Amino acid sequence: MPGPGRPRAFDRDAALRTAMRLFWDRGYEAVSITDLTAAMGIGTRSLYTAFGSKEQLFREAVALYSSGSGTEGFCDLPTARETFESWLRDRADGYTRVDRPRGCMVVMAATNTSADNDAVRDLLAQMRNRDREMLTARLERAKRTGEVAEHVDARAVASFYLSLIYGMSTQAKDGYTAADLAAVVDTAITAWPHLVT
Amino acid sequence: MPGPGRPRAFDRDAALRTAMRLFWDRGYEAVSITDLTAAMGIGTRSLYTAFGSKEQLFREAVALYSSGSGTEGFCDLPTARETFESWLRDRADGYTRVDRPRGCMVVMAATNTSADNDAVRDLLAQMRNRDREMLTARLERAKRTGEVAEHVDARAVASFYLSLIYGMSTQAKDGYTAADLAAVVDTAITAWPHLVT
DNA sequence: TTATTTGTGCATCGAACGCTACACAATTAG
DNA sequence: CTAATTGTGTAGCGTTCGATGCACAAATAA
Known part of the structure; x- marks a missing residue:
């Protein structure tokens, strides 16, 4: 139900998706407004009318990104091992898709x-930190159910697997194939029983 | 033995070290010439006379950085396990030093x-790739000496530990303490015997 | 001395940055 | 219809970007 005023001449969702791809591929500061408007197929003024500012557009792009790949969903799997394994495999696959950055x-x-854009950096840092807390909590829960031994340092194991996830992003950018990353995940999962008992 | 011409009024090595710190902390594009000259305590013209361009200065800074933390040295240790363990511990320590980025x-x-600076990105990507080859070769060597089992996928294990190294950089920037990263390394080393036999 | 060479400070270059003022277009509300 | 509201295109804002031209300073070489 559009109110009064001239209707928007482009698909806002599609434009946001395009912006997300660009930011995802190059990073916040390396993508210029000119890059964005060219890729989105709209004028400068339309971008600002629809999204407010470059930073707000980036925040929306990040929200769109994380809406499609949250870590929360994996925490509901019955065992911690399933949580970590399917989460790792999903990421390894997602990082090497030909149709995505x-x-x-x-x-x-x-x-x-x-220094001007530390707020943007901090936004992502906070999101990473939430994953850390989430996965640590998942391991603590597994300790209560007995799946993971009492003496295990949940935070250390969660940080260990997070480090792999972070590293696989660099590797994906460096051209590691889906098979390469799958092998990394296989190696990481091989270690699981020896880390939680 | 200085030739003819007015002598340089600043310490080139110290200035390069300062530039390295800045690039290390913020990244190539996020550091401006103004940031550099201010921190180095020299004028714009002196920077260009001494270093040529921003990219050349960055390349020198990277060379200085890698001269102090090469992976090669670790490969000479008697066993592959020592290579990987001391390399991981050295990195975890180096990434969380209070006196460094x-x-x-x-x-x-x-x-x-x-897009203009892809050459700079590729320079670092090549250096990362060299580490991958070096560590894979170290594991292949360990297979010949019998330290590592024949059936082990050297490339996968090397990539696995490299992924950890890459991830620890993000974690160090996120504020993980030296103890946090040491715990990640402990976890990773715990897995070693189960990955190579 | 004079010629040559190299470094420095100042002023600034053209280009790109994120962003906006303004006039106008296109819609709804009454 | 008119009024109100919102989107678009052009043209350009002030700032910063990496890099330079030029006059001068400070050294060596002859």
Whole structure:
């Protein structure tokens, strides 16, 4: 139900998706407004009318990205091992899709920021930190059910697997194939029983 | 033995070290010439006279960085396990030093680059790739000596540990303590015997 | 001395940055 | 219809980007 006013002449969702791809591929500061408007097929003014600012557009792009690849869903799987294994495999696959930018947007899109844009860097850092808490909590829960031994350092094991995830983003950007990353995940999962008992 | 011409009024090595710190901390594109001259305490013209261009200065900074933290040295240790363990511990320690930028310059300093600076990104990608080849070769060597079982996928195991190294850079930037990363390394080393037999 | 060479400070270049003022177009509300 | 509201295109804002031209300073060489 559109109110009064001239209707938008482009598909906002499609334009946002395009912007997300660009930010995902190059990072926040490396994508210019000109890059965005060219790829989205709209004028500068339309971008600002629809999205407010470059930073707000980026925040929306990140929200769109994470809506399609949240870590929460994996935590509901019956065992911690299933949580970690399917989460790792899903990421390894997602990072090497031919139809998408490589690696993880949350890990890669704001690593090099000038002082003006620390807020953007911090946004992604907070999202990474939430994953850390989430996965640590999942392991703590597994300790209560007995799946994971009492003496295990849940935070250390969660950090260990997170480190792999972060690293696989760099590797995906470096051209590692889906099979390469799958082999990394296989190796990581081989270690699981020896880390939780 | 200085030739003719006015002598340089600043310490070139110290200035290069300062530039390295800046690039290491913020990344290539996020550091401006103004940032550099301010931190180095020299004028724009002196920077260009001494270093040529921003890209050449960056390349020198990377060379200085890698001269102090090459992976080669670890490969000479008697066993592959020592190579990987001391290499991991050295990195985990180096990424969390209070007197240095966090994380690894080669991993973090050129992840977000606009199309103009792909050469800089590729420079670091090549250095990462050399490490991959070096560590894979070290494991192949260990297979010949019998330390590592024949059936082991050397490339996969090397990639697995490299992924951890890359990930620890992100974690160091996220504020993980030296103890946090040491725990990640402990976890990774716990897995070693189960990955090579 | 004079010629040559190299470094420095100042002023600034053209280009790109994120962003916006303004006039106008296109819609709904009354 | 008119009024109100919102989107679009052009043209350009002020700033910063990496890099330079030029006059001068400070050294060596002859």
